[in-house]
Amino acid sequence: MAWSLSDVAGHSNASSCWIIIKNQVYDVTEFLSRHPGGPSIILRYAGRDATSAYEPIHPTDAIQRSLSSSQCLGPLHDSDAQNLKVQEEKRARTKDELRIEQGMKQRPPLNRILSLADIEDVAKQVLPLNALSFFAAGADDKITLRENARAFDRFFFHARVMRPVSRCDPSTKILGYNSSLPLFVSGASTAKLGDPQGELNITRGCGKAGIIQMVCTYASFSRKEIAAAALPSQTLFFQLYKTTDLTSSAKLVQEAEQLGYKAIFLTVDAIVIGNREQDVRSPWVLEAQEGQSQYYVEGDSNVETTNLLGTSSLHINRSNNVLDADMSWELTIPWLRSITKLPIILKGIQCVEDAVLAAEAGVEGIILSNHGGRQLEYSLPPLEVLYKLRSQRPDVFDKLEVYIDGNNALLFRVNLDADDSKAAYDEEQVCTLASNSPCGSHNRPDVIKAISLGAKAVGLGRPFLFALSAYGEAGVSKLLSILNREIVTSMRLLGAASLKDLTPELVERVDWEPVGRQQSKL
Structure with missing residues (x-):
C-alpha cells in the first residue's frame, strides 16, 4: 500500500519512528538502538523525509540491508511524493548552498x-x-x-x-x-x-x-x-x-x-x-x-552535545x-x-x-x-x-x-x-x-x-x-x-x-x- 505524509507524521518519536527516503517509507523504530550513527540523527527526521541526510553518506541499499522486509513499509503516495518535490524546489537555499x-x-x-x-x-x-x-x-x-x-x-x-x-x-x-x-x-x-x-x-x-x-x-x-x-x-x-x-x-x-x-x-x-x-x-x-544561533540560558542542564560527531560523521558514534x-x-x-x-x-x-x-x-x-x-x-x-x-x-x-x-x-x-x-x-x-x-x-x-x-x-x-x-x-x-x-x-x-x-x-x-x-x- 501507499502512505501519505500525514500517515508518516503520526510516527515521529522513539516509540514509533517512521522516515521517508527517496519516496519510500520505513519503520526504523527497532533500528534506532542499532544505528551506527546513534539514534539522535534519525529521530531528528522522525515522521518526515530524511533523504537529504541519508543520501550523501550511505550506499543506496544500506537501509534495506539493515531492516527486515516488514519494516520496509512501501511507497509514498504519488501526490505526496510530488508535493515533497515541489517543496524542495521552492525551498530557499541556505547561505552555504549559495556559496x-x-x-x-x-x-x-x-x-x-x-x-x-x-x-x-x-x-x-x-x-x-x-x-x-x-x-x-x-x-x-x-x-x-x-x-x-x-x-x-x-x-x-x-x-x-x-x-x-x-x-x-x-x-x-x-x-x-x-x-x-x-x-x-x-x-x-x-x-x-x-x-x-x-x-x-x-x-x-x-x-x-x-x-x-x-x-x-x-x-x-x-x-x-x-x-x-x-x-x-x-x-x-x-x-x-x-x-x-x-x-x-x-x-x-x-x-x-x-x-x-x-x-x-x-x-x-x-x-x-x-x-x-x-x-x-x-x-x-x-x-x-542562518540566524538560528542558540545561547546559554540560566539553569540549562544540557552540558553534553547531543551528537558527539557532528552531522557529517554519521557512520560511527x-x-x-x-x-x-x-x-x-x-x-x-x-x-x-x-x-x-x-x-x-x-x-x-x-x-x-x-x-x-x-x-x-x-x-x-x-x-x-x-x-x-x-x-x-x-x-x-x-x-x-x-x-x-x-x-x-x-x-x-x-x-x-x-x-x-x-x-x-x-x-x-x-x-x-x-x-x-x-x-x-x-x-x-x-x-x-x-x-x-x-x-x-x-x-x-x-x-x-x-x-x-x-x-x-x-x-x-x-x-x-x-x-x-x-x-x-x-x-x-x-x-x-x-x-x-x-x-x-x-x-x-x-x-x-x-x-x-x-x-x-x-x-x-x-x-x-x-x-x-x-x-x-x-
Whole structure:
C-alpha cells in the first residue's frame, strides 16, 4: 500500500519512528538502538523525509540491508511524493548552498590547475561546510595533523648527478599487484559528501591511471557498486573497521573476497573515534549563519552535545560501542586468518615495537599511520616512525611490506596560522573555516622521501576527496596526472631511473626546518 505524509507524521518519536527516503517509507523504530550513527540523527527526521541526510553518506541499499522486509513499509503516495518535490524546489537555499553554487561557477579550467594545492583551493570553495569540516578535521588542537606535514620538512635529499634518467619508471607492485605509481588511494569514507558519484568516480579515475584503490567499510557506495565500476584488471583493496559483532564483520570480509577485492586492510588505530572538534562544530556554524544561533540560558542542564560527531560523521558514534576496542595480537589476527585467504595488512601502526609485533604475527604488510592526525593527539608523524623503523629494525622491511599513510599530510600542507576554532559564528566564519582548513600547500617530493626510506608505497586519502569534490572524475584524473609528473621529475633530479634507485642514502634528517612554503595563489 501507499502512505501519505500525514500517515508518516503520526510516527515521529522513539516509540514509533517512521522516515521517508527517496519516496519510500520505513519503520526504523527497532533500528534506532542499532544505528551506527546513534539514534539522535534519525529521530531528528522522525515522521518526515530524511533523504537529504541519508543520501550523501550511505550506499543506496544500506537501509534495506539493515531492516527486515516488514519494516520496509512501501511507497509514498504519488501526490505526496510530488508535493515533497515541489517543496524542495521552492525551498530557499541556505547561505552555504549559495556559496557553493557561486564556487562551482567560478572554478578555473583544468588546464590552469598546476598543483595539488590548486585543486584544494577549488575544493574549499565548492564543498559544503560540514563535508569540508569532516574531510579536514584533526584531533583536538590539530597538533598531530600539523606535525604530520612538518615532519617532511626535516628530511632533505642528497641528489646524485650524471646518472642516465631519460627513461624513468615510477611503477611498482603492491602486494604483487601492478601500480603505475608508488601510491594508492587510502580508505576514506563518505565521498558522496563531495560529489554525487563519490567513490565511483575515484574508482573510474584510478582504473584509467593504473592506481590501486582501498575501499572503506563506510564508503558511501556499496562494495558491490564500486567493484562494478572498476575495470576487469583493476585492483581493489578493502579497509575493514572491525566491530564487536563478529558475524557482521566476517560477512563484510567474505563479501569483499567474493567480489574480487585483493587484500584486507584491518584498521587498528580507530577503536574509538578521536576528538574532532571542527567536525562537531560545523552544524553550529551553519545554524549561526542562518540566524538560528542558540545561547546559554540560566539553569540549562544540557552540558553534553547531543551528537558527539557532528552531522557529517554519521557512520560511527562513540557512545554505541560499535567498534571493537578489545582487538589483540593473540585473538584478532588468527580470527581474521580463519575467515579469509586474502593478505592481511594492519592499518594504523604508530611505533617500531608494534611494527615488529606485526612482522612476528605474520601479516603481509603494515601502514604506518596516525589516521591522518584525526585520532590520538601527539602521536608521532608516520614519516618519523618510518625513519625510526629503518634505523632501528631494518629487518622488518624484509618480512612484510611497509606503507605510509598520512591521509592528508603527504602532499598537502598545514596552514599553521589557521585558528578556525575561535572565529565568530557569522557569515564570515564560514568563509574563514573553509579557507583555513588544515591542509594548505604541498611538497612535491614527499612521496619520494617515504619511498627512499623504505616505504613500498604511499597512501593518500584527502587529496582524492578534494580532487573529486572540485572536478569529479576529471579531478581525480588531473590529480593523478600531476602526481605522475611531480614524482617522475623528482626521481630524475635525484638521479633515480626507477624506484629501486631510491635508497636511504639519498635522504638525510636534519634538526631544523625551512621557512613555511607559500600557499597557492590560484
